[in-house]
Amino acid sequence: MNERHHRLSRVPVVRPMWGAGFTAIVSLGLSLAFAHAGDFEIGATPQGEDIAVTFSGSSSHYYQIWIAEELASSPFSLTAIRLGLGGAQTWIDYGVLASESTRRFYRVQQVPETAARDEDGDGMDTWFEFRHPFLDPLDGADGTRDFDLDGVINAREYLRRTDPSDPLSLNITLYGDGHIGDDAFDGFSPTVIGRSGPKRRIQAAIDAAERGDTLRLAAGRYSGNVVVTKDIALIPFGEVVIGGDR
Numbered sequence: 001m002n003e004r005h006h007r008l009s010r011v012p013v014v015r016p017m018w019g020a021g022f023t024a025i026v027s028l029g030l031s032l033a034f035a036h037a038g039d040f041e042i043g044a045t046p047q048g049e050d051i052a053v054t055f056s057g058s059s060s061h062y063y064q065i066w067i068a069e070e071l072a073s074s075p076f077s078l079t080a081i082r083l084g085l086g087g088a089q090t091w092i093d094y095g096v097l098a099s100e101s102t103r104r105f106y107r108v109q110q111v112p113e114t115a116a117r118d119e120d121g122d123g124m125d126t127w128f129e130f131r132h133p134f135l136d137p138l139d140g141a142d143g144t145r146d147f148d149l150d151g152v153i154n155a156r157e158y159l160r161r162t163d164p165s166d167p168l169s170l171n172i173t174l175y176g177d178g179h180i181g182d183d184a185f186d187g188f189s190p191t192v193i194g195r196s197g198p199k200r201r202i203q204a205a206i207d208a209a210e211r212g213d214t215l216r217l218a219a220g221r222y223s224g225n226v227v228v229t230k231d232i233a234l235i236p237f238g239e240v241v242i243g244g245d246r
Contacts, residue, residue, distance in 0.1 A: 042108045051093040055108045057084035062130065064119070065091050066107035076107050081119060081137050083130050084110075123155035132165060152210055160210075161188070170212060176205040177218040190216065202226050202234075202242060 042055040055063060061084040066076035080091055096104060111117065111126075119126050120136075122143030129135035134147050135154065143155030150167040152160070163169035174187040177198035185197035187208050192198075199205040201224045205215050211230045219238025226242055228234075 042106075044104075044106050046097060047092075049095050049097045051096050051104065051106075053091045053093060053106050053108065055089055055091075057082075057086055057089040058110070059084050059086045060113045061110045062113075062126065063089070064107075064109040064111060066109065067093070068105040068107070069103060070105070076105070078119065078138070081126070124158040128158055134165065159186070170210065171214070172210075173214045173216060174199070174205050174209055175216050175218070176200070176202050176222065178220040178222040179218070181218075190218070206230070206232065 042053065045052045045054070053065060057063065063082045063084060064078055065080040065082070067079045068076040079093075082089060082091055093104065093106075113127060117126050118124060120138050120140040122140045124135065124143050126137045129137040129142075132147075135142050143158075144153050146153050147164050148167040148169075150170050152162070152164075152170060154164040157164040157169075160172055162172065172188070175181075175190040175198035176187070177190065178200060180192060181198035181200035182192075183200050183204040185192070185195065185199060187197075187199045187205050189196045190198055198218065199208065200222075202215070202217065202222045203224050203226050205217075206226065206228060209215060209230065209232050212232070214233045214235060217234065217236045217240050219236070219240060221241040223243075
């Protein structure tokens, strides 16, 4: 991930190095040349009481804009995220120059599409949120909302790989296997692929299901009792024996 930093103040200053990145420090009122990191460049320019932060975008990345009051003593705060569109992009820090004492460091970080990150901790990948305009990658509460009003919250639709904007995209098939399964698996696959795989107990698969889901059970013995309190389809493949602890 590439990143560059810019600071704006009202007095002439120097250009220091910061960690592995570069911090370009400029005076307000002066034109600012872009700082480069390969094919990635950023700049910061006063516009009245606002500051325009510009950067070169790529459609295979998104961009985090971080702000700090001081470089050494003040931590950077993630303030905005923008999807890369290709070509020059601009983010405006509105009204920041209304105060005579304002100082700002800007850090723009380029994150590739292949990076699995959840910036706001709502249980949904940032790229997933970008693909659904009603989701905000910096709103940690939108994972608990139900945009399509189908009874399943957005974050759960993300985990179930259904479409949170389509009330008809609700039901999935889950899998149980008393031999190779594990209740820590998501239940979405009949075979083990990383953390995806069948549930070991039928009850665990039922608990993971939503109304209308289908549960396919591999032949074999399953431990524990089973209580069904929702409308789901149970389809065994071969002889299934329920009961007895393992």
